[in-house]
Amino acid sequence: MGVAVIEASMTKFGQRDTWIRELLAEAGKECLTDAPIGPDDVEHLYVSNMASGELEGQTGIMNALAHDLALLPAYSERVDQTSSSGGAGIYEAWQSVASGVSEMTLLVGGEKMTHRTTPESTDVIASIVHPVEYKHGVTLPSFAGMTARRYLERFDAPRESLARVAVKNHRNGVDNPNAQFQTEITMEKALESPIVADPLRLYDFCPITDGSAAMLFTTEERAATLTDDYAVVSGIGGATDTHVVHEREDPTVMGGVVESSRQAYEMSGLDPDDLDVAELHDMFTILEFLQLEGIGVAEQGNAWELAMDGDTAKNGELPVNTSGGLKSKGHPLGASGVAQGVEIFEQLVGEAGPRQVAADVGLACNVGGFGNCVITTVMEAAK
């Protein structure tokens, strides 16, 4: 059964003076208010969230949200796949409609993080790392640093290519009123910012963020009766890579991206050449290269050239992270994958405002851990 997205929304991302329950309700309410249906029509609710228990001491947020949005007795469930919880939520929402048990499914992803100190928040994120790695001080930023060093050396890529990703995504974020940072940065600023994990510097990393995002799914048939402005999830796939990063054959290949995008292309009958716009998981700038290669837009070791040539800029051949990406939009863990879907939806239905590009086909790639779990979604504008 064809699955469609008929509405999408997100909150302002950034430092938010509220708690997870209100944050989730904010995006959920906006999505329902704008949708051509009522709360009673919603049959399933999925909440993408990694760590409300660890960060706020509050669990049971799915049934709290079902209550706050007046969805009872709709089914409610929390989906966790660490940083890719949002993408996993899209997959579950898709399955609920495709299997026929729900004709109208609301997905809300969110995370409240900034009330904790940066060491506290990063420690919760680091809890996905295997204890063996953690004891040696290997956290996600240090994996990123080692991977970037290897990539630059092996493929003879200039350090500037990574800074180009940061500059591009900050530029895109200026046009996104919901982005955490709406500030352009210069190449000099990116290249001279403090070192975090050599060769990566401050501007190679996404910030810590509060925020939520929502999408509303139904069957393609029902969507067509409700609105002209809908998109179709024509392909989706998910895959797992090794839990321990050092067991991977080639650290510059994201196996989960390769496999999940293969599934998504196969289901949709499309290939990389068909893409008009993409949201990639640029938690670290280097990841934008690895995902461009993983989804088949560039050959291995070549993605940096796209950045240098401006091919992934808004006016380039394949605009990447028109939303600003995790880099400037922010990265509230459970919300990020959903917010990627929100951007692709808005691009496909022509609601992206100053960020609008010409797009009939979009792809979102959401990454958990250091590529441990990956979801790739291909969406198409309604015919």
Next chain:
Amino acid sequence: MGVAVIEASMTKFGQRDTWIRELLAEAGKECLTDAPIGPDDVEHLYVSNMASGELEGQTGIMNALAHDLALLPAYSERVDQTSSSGGAGIYEAWQSVASGVSEMTLLVGGEKMTHRTTPESTDVIASIVHPVEYKHGVTLPSFAGMTARRYLERFDAPRESLARVAVKNHRNGVDNPNAQFQTEITMEKALESPIVADPLRLYDFCPITDGSAAMLFTTEERAATLTDDYAVVSGIGGATDTHVVHEREDPTVMGGVVESSRQAYEMSGLDPDDLDVAELHDMFTILEFLQLEGIGVAEQGNAWELAMDGDTAKNGELPVNTSGGLKSKGHPLGASGVAQGVEIFEQLVGEAGPRQVAADVGLACNVGGFGNCVITTVMEAAK
């Protein structure tokens, strides 16, 4: 598409000297070893778990388990619905097969709890309660006490009827080698045990437990080619009730049980009279009554009579909790709903050993919070 269960297993429940990762792998490995397929056949893995982050500081357990069971690149995801995470996992596994994205799905539910003190563990469980309730000291056991008092008074039920549930489920647990308690108790012992939340006493409560359980799902068509001993999930449904218990119209009605069982009966085309065996979520003895009424086996206010008459005993009209239930088998949160499925599967395929009853149709009801989220599953023996 019809969805079948072709294998199921569980670990010994109780105090286990291990951590969540090994605990999950134990049930998962046993399930795969006994199954007529190999790890490479598994396309999706769901892990039902409420609180590995809060209880052990370890997240990312789904991709760790996919790795430990050699399932890569299979999709992996954690499903949380507090105490009903296991039932939610059954629902997700069902959806993954019914929607066509996975032809072979492994579900593993587990929780590691006993390494923390009882106050620490119960505080994590209490984090599902709304802060307004929590500040007034209302925890799940106190909800159970208030509900039991109201039930006994309103329906003129004897206090002994609750003790009968405890005695029956302890009796059943004697025959379950995986139960935490394999010890009979007397009516006197139950009725004279220390008061926890008046009128409920120690033996009205389930213990704190470590353990895991696993089930393997595929299409009915593929199941028939692989084995004669399979069961079919012919009906399943899930529902949410108010997050704040005092907002419910009638505290002696579990609305989520009523609604989720209605869905499960509708999908299966069966009704309460068709049931041969049931696993109910007896976290507190009073809940067995409320669920018997919610699933339509008894009228409101009448379930206590079934307990007094022995109708729910192993040799009664509808054997309930032949596994020993949460009461004597134990309640490792994320594992409990899966373990209910394991018991129903074993009853339907005739592998329940000394606990075996004659059964072609079984029902499992898994409850999160104090009825906040409920999943009801109806399973049938292969024709």
